[in-house]
Amino acid sequence: MTQPFATQTVIEVTYLVASVLFILSLKWLSAPTTARRGVRAGELGMLLAIAGTLLNRGIVDYKWIAIALVLGSIIGVPLGMVHMTAVPQRTALSHAFGAFCVTLVGTAEFYLRTPEVPRFTMAVLSMEVILGSLTFTGSLMAAGKLQEVLPQRPITYKGQNFVNLSLLAVAVGIAVYLVVHPAASQLFPVMLIIGLMFGVMMIVPIGGADMPTVISLLNSYAGLSAAAMGFVLDSKLLIIAGALDGSSGFILSVIMSKAMNRSFTNVLFGAFGQVQASAAAGHEARTVRTATAEEAAAILGAANTVVIVPGYGMAVAQAQHKVRELFDALTKRGVDVKFAIHPVAGRMPGHMNVLLAEADIPYDRLLDMDTINPEFPQVDVALIIGANDVTNPAARSDPSSPIYGMPILDVDKARTVMVIKRSMSPGFAGIDNDLYYLDKTLMLFGDAKAFVGNIVRELTGGSH
Amino acid sequence: MNSDLINNLYVFVLAGFIGFEVIRRVSPLLHTPLMSLTNALDAIAVVGAIVLVGENSGVPGAKSKLATILGTLAIIAATSNVVGGFLITDRMLKMFKVSNPKKP
Numbered sequence: 317m318t319q320p321f322a323t324q325t326v327i328e329v330t331y332l333v334a335s336v337l338f339i340l341s342l343k344w345l346s347a348p349t350t351a352r353r354g355v356r357a358g359e360l361g362m363l364l365a366i367a368g369t370l371l372n373r374g375i376v377d378y379k380w381i382a383i384a385l386v387l388g389s390i391i392g393v394p395l396g397m398v399h400m401t402a403v404p405q406r407t408a409l410s411h412a413f414g415a416f417c418v419t420l421v422g423t424a425e426f427y428l429r430t431p432e433v434p435r436f437t438m439a440v441l442s443m444e445v446i447l448g449s450l451t452f453t454g455s456l457m458a459a460g461k462l463q464e465v466l467p468q469r470p471i472t473y474k475g476q477n478f479v480n481l482s483l484l485a486v487a488v489g490i491a492v493y494l495v496v497h498p499a500a501s502q503l504f505p506v507m508l509i510i511g512l513m514f515g516v517m518m519i520v521p522i523g524g525a526d527m528p529t530v531i532s533l534l535n536s537y538a539g540l541s542a543a544a545m546g547f548v549l550d551s552k553l554l555i556i557a558g559a560l561d562g563s564s565g566f567i568l569s570v571i572m573s574k575a576m577n578r579s580f581t582n583v584l585f586g587a588f589g590q591v592q593a594s595a596a597a598g599h600e601a602r603t604v605r606t607a608t609a610e611e612a613a614a615i616l617g618a619a620n621t622v623v624i625v626p627g628y629g630m631a632v633a634q635a636q637h638k639v640r641e642l643f644d645a646l647t648k649r650g651v652d653v654k655f656a657i658h659p660v661a662g663r664m665p666g667h668m669n670v671l672l673a674e675a676d677i678p679y680d681r682l683l684d685m686d687t688i689n690p691e692f693p694q695v696d697v698a699l700i701i702g703a704n705d706v707t708n709p710a711a712r713s714d715p716s717s718p719i720y721g722m723p724i725l726d727v728d729k730a731r732t733v734m735v736i737k738r739s740m741s742p743g744f745a746g747i748d749n750d751l752y753y754l755d756k757t758l759m760l761f762g763d764a765k766a767f768v769g770n771i772v773r774e775l776t777g778g779s780h
Numbered sequence: 781m782n783s784d785l786i787n788n789l790y791v792f793v794l795a796g797f798i799g800f801e802v803i804r805r806v807s808p809l810l811h812t813p814l815m816s817l818t819n820a821l822d823a824i825a826v827v828g829a830i831v832l833v834g835e836n837s838g839v840p841g842a843k844s845k846l847a848t849i850l851g852t853l854a855i856i857a858a859t860s861n862v863v864g865g866f867l868i869t870d871r872m873l874k875m876f877k878v879s880n881p882k883k884p
Contacts, residue, residue: 338821339798345814346805348876355870358821362862369827375834384833384852388826388859395860396867403812406868410819410861417825417854417861424832424847424854436785535815542825547788549828555788556795561822563799568811659808666811670872678879684808 323371330368331553337361338557342564348679365553400674401631404663405462408531411538412455418541419448423508425548431499438498440547442491442507447541449511450518455534457519458527462663468524476521483514524663525705529572531664536565568665575659575685577711577722604740607758609767612734613774615758616642619696619732621652623688625725626672628662629702633764636675639701642768643677645775654681656688656698656725658706689726698730701764704737708749733757736767813872820865826858 337357344354375381398406422444426433433441460466490507494500522530543558545551607615616622624643630636646653655677661668669682692698700707703725710717711724727733728751735752737759751757760767806814833851836844 334824338824339802341817341821342799342802342806342814345810345817346802347807348809348873351810351813351873351876352870355817355866355873358817359866362821362824362866365824365827366830369830372831372834374831376839377834377837380833380837380848380852381830381855384829384855385859388856389863391856392860392863392865393867395864396871398868400872403816403868403872406864407812407815407819410816410865413857413861414819414822414825417823417829417858420850420854420857421825421828421832424836424850427843428836428847531815535818539818539822542822543792545825545828547785547792549831550784550788551828552788552791554824554828555792557821557824559792559795560799560803561818563796564803564814564818567800567803568815571808571811657808662812664812665815666808666813669809670812670875673872673875673877676875676877679809679876680878682809 327368330364334361334365335553335556400670405459408455408459411534412452414538415448415451418545430501433498435495438495440544444541444544446487446511447537449508450515451534451537453512453515454519458530470521470523472521480517487511528660528664532565532568532572536562539565602753604752604759609770610774612760613771621695622697623654623656623695625656625700625703627703630764631671635765635768636671638765638768640675640677641772645772654683657682658685658725692726692729695730697732698727700735707751736760736764813869816865816869823858823861829854
């Protein structure tokens, strides 16, 4: 307000331009051909906004700002250079950092403004701090589970939902009290701590298989807390960025929840129960057909169309580069090779595409579930590497199955199915897969990387 | 104040709609870069932290001191998201290539 009019206008214009660039950035991200331009636009917008902010006449001292900007950049570089398999935990960590920033600023703003905080400001400030603090600890927990520092198994106890919801209710109760009595500053740290606790408690019952949904949800919370901060600071740029991030996380959560067959309310409230392990799996000894690498290579080499279905097991075995060699060997023989990507393949939305792109597999060969499913009846061989539940036909046909209703890749409609698998042990959800017992299915037992390597050797050694 | 609030609500709702329409069109291929990019953009919160530190550092009083410390930490966290987020997004996008017919 004390700013000379001209400077204030310049700052506002940089913010406006930055907002436009942010929206263009996401628009250009829609296709791989323009996506990198999107990154440039985002960077430019960010640079403009920061430069504009530094013009702010209210700033009396630049020392700590400069130190913090440099330190942040130094920490940011290694976080931008992590291995592609580690991108999910890096993303969770950056949600935590974003939420950390928002929570700290919210806390500082509260103490600067108390005892006189206008009601609406106090309401959004509470929202900022509650969402920020729960996203902070929740994301740290998620990162820990993804990094396998924390146990991936869901930890549940009786009355868990009640405890969690009560915690949240107390935090919201305090927020309401603060709106009415903003001078009661001793309650503020209580609200903050409950938010931090709730973040931990929220993630404890969630297992590794649900991580793609959780990450998306935390993404959405991070965005909403930033938008709330925008309301507190009366910054439209922040409101816009927060709203974009919030809706992005929201859309991804909905896509992930659909792919896992979870209801919409489940996503909104973050109440993910773990999948009940099927208790009475009728374990009569059923027979499977097996094949050697040599036989598999002969069948693959003679096929016209092959669809490879990669799962996270492929990435765990670090087999994506061998898979790429297989792709090359088959393509050279004139076989049409495509990849079928289930939305929850990998550990965060789109993760599998990144892992395959890293192995230099062209992205026009990577097809999503809705595109590839109608093609399966014309496919000669479906080769499944490290995927299990997303190929289980029980999801279509067996209402008693815990995964019933989950959209799956219709691999069983292909003429021949091959499954590379270590053993007959069941997947994440602990469910037997009927696919393995079909007459058309060949089980290829072994380590994914070694087995694919053997197939490649057979294919390239035998002929030209 | 009141009209500011209404204006901000308009901005929030409209930006939400734009976000929804734009992001709905992002190919599932690019959902991971999408998340890392929105994360980097979200770190625009750094501008709030910069103003906070700039207005309070060096100003006497416990509240200003607290604001300076919290704000400095906030700038560090947000800047690392800006740098790391843009960097990894670009690294990922660089890897997405079409099949090249120039195979020997």
